[in-house]
Amino acid sequence: MFAEQILNGLTLGSTYALIALGYTMVYGILELINFAHSEIYMTGAFIGLIMVTVYKMPFPLALIIAMAGSCLLGVTIEKVAYKPLRKSTRIAPLISAIGVSIFLQNAALILAGPQVRAFPVNFKSASIKLGQSIQMSSLQLLILLISIILMVGLHFLIHRTKLGQAMRATAQDKEAAQLMGIKIDRVISFTFAIGSALGGAAGVLVGVYFNSVDPMMGFFPGLKGFVAAVLGGIGNIPGAMLGGLILGIVEVLGAVYMSRYKDAIAFAVLIIILLVKPTGLLGRKLQEKV
Amino acid sequence: MLRLENVTAHYGTIQALKGVSINVNEGEIVTVIGANGAGKTTLLKTICGLVSATSGKVYFYDMDITNLPTSDIVAAGIVMVPEGRRIFPRMTVLENLQLGGYLNRNKSETKANMERVFELFPILKDRLHQIAGTLSGGEQQMLAIGRALMSRPKLLLLDEPSMGLAPKIVLSIFDIIRQINREGTTILLVEQNAHMALSTAHKAYVLETGRILMEDTAEKLLHNEQVRKAYLGEA
Numbered sequence: 001m002f003a004e005q006i007l008n009g010l011t012l013g014s015t016y017a018l019i020a021l022g023y024t025m026v027y028g029i030l031e032l033i034n035f036a037h038s039e040i041y042m043t044g045a046f047i048g049l050i051m052v053t054v055y056k057m058p059f060p061l062a063l064i065i066a067m068a069g070s071c072l073l074g075v076t077i078e079k080v081a082y083k084p085l086r087k088s089t090r091i092a093p094l095i096s097a098i099g100v101s102i103f104l105q106n107a108a109l110i111l112a113g114p115q116v117r118a119f120p121v122n123f124k125s126a127s128i129k130l131g132q133s134i135q136m137s138s139l140q141l142l143i144l145l146i147s148i149i150l151m152v153g154l155h156f157l158i159h160r161t162k163l164g165q166a167m168r169a170t171a172q173d174k175e176a177a178q179l180m181g182i183k184i185d186r187v188i189s190f191t192f193a194i195g196s197a198l199g200g201a202a203g204v205l206v207g208v209y210f211n212s213v214d215p216m217m218g219f220f221p222g223l224k225g226f227v228a229a230v231l232g233g234i235g236n237i238p239g240a241m242l243g244g245l246i247l248g249i250v251e252v253l254g255a256v257y258m259s260r261y262k263d264a265i266a267f268a269v270l271i272i273i274l275l276v277k278p279t280g281l282l283g284r285k286l287q288e289k290v
Numbered sequence: 291m292l293r294l295e296n297v298t299a300h301y302g303t304i305q306a307l308k309g310v311s312i313n314v315n316e317g318e319i320v321t322v323i324g325a326n327g328a329g330k331t332t333l334l335k336t337i338c339g340l341v342s343a344t345s346g347k348v349y350f351y352d353m354d355i356t357n358l359p360t361s362d363i364v365a366a367g368i369v370m371v372p373e374g375r376r377i378f379p380r381m382t383v384l385e386n387l388q389l390g391g392y393l394n395r396n397k398s399e400t401k402a403n404m405e406r407v408f409e410l411f412p413i414l415k416d417r418l419h420q421i422a423g424t425l426s427g428g429e430q431q432m433l434a435i436g437r438a439l440m441s442r443p444k445l446l447l448l449d450e451p452s453m454g455l456a457p458k459i460v461l462s463i464f465d466i467i468r469q470i471n472r473e474g475t476t477i478l479l480v481e482q483n484a485h486m487a488l489s490t491a492h493k494a495y496v497l498e499t500g501r502i503l504m505e506d507t508a509e510k511l512l513h514n515e516q517v518r519k520a521y522l523g524e525a
Contacts, residue, residue, distance in 0.1 A: 162392070169378050169389050175340060176376040181364035181393040181441065 013248020
């Protein structure tokens, strides 16, 4: 029973981790909380749903198209809403992000209507036995596997490719990165692209997992992904993965004992982490600026 | 090789350069000395496109590079070693050097360039897998210069390479600067340490509150009474 709950927590947590990665990557480079990220997640879910229901696409293809669509949306948001404000005060792009978030929610409400839709996936749900008493649905396994593949892929991209190296350099020192000949505008676009694709993938996976998609679906997962990013140390990529998994487990276990407070748990975690270790689990100490 | 014509630039709302014209010939070490806030760093940043010139022109060979994106200027062969070294602190020495060769897609050339950097700075080879932020100040300065050399620049811009370093290390850094120059790289050096800069350079400019005050051979300026009083701390 306990082990099963841990597995449930890991499944949910892996989707939080995917969302948290988008927040943390953007923060790492621009020191901006991209509040529109939760709507990128929602848009990903809708694109996936449309591909599956309207165009009758197989699930893997729908997932890829949803990721591509979210990626495009993320890059467009950056170009339209953040880039023109890059030299202004820090609060300006933050307000712009909230504006984009509200705009996208309402655009989805107009286009899709407020009703909750099912996400029918032609997928035989079987339960898999791990050991004697632990069961896991094949859907959970699929979600976990896809999340892990995406995270391993991201790790490879960031640590083994030239582009990943340019991303890390830009995150550490934008001006020095420019002096290496790195086109940082391109790196920033790319960061939004990757983070948004992961967020869109999370939207599809959660849509399938809970069999529900609606224009407001991004609100809580978006906030929780943000909490996961802060928990792991905002700006820190392994931290976002760890934070997501921990938050998922804590939330699922907490819900067993006090189910009414399920959504409150994440925010209790946020308050505790901000009180005890504001830089997050893997975050670096903030350097004092002289 | 590098020619600035009447360049003005702003740093925030302050006009940091008020019409600066300088000339760097191929093969030279040229220095710009001046007090804190004279506009030295802004001058270098304007050359490499990090600060945009509000008027005036920057020519590199006969190409107008005024306000080009920094990546294009680096690709043209101008690389700056910024003030305070600005190495990537959470990456290894190796990764820092690799980033210095970011624009070069030719792997064997990159390797050869790295070997050349190791010849100048053998210590970097010993520290190859160390996290750059844990190096000593002098080693970080060597890494910053080595990183800049990875793209085989034609013109190297050095911003305060002596800053924060022990006198002995300053001497060896300036030895290496001369050696880099002898091996064919033109150098534009900006320094507060006027004595070191003037005894290293061929030609020198004195920059004061955004204007070029004097221009002569470094040798002559080193013995100029006004310069000695204002910048060399002599009565």
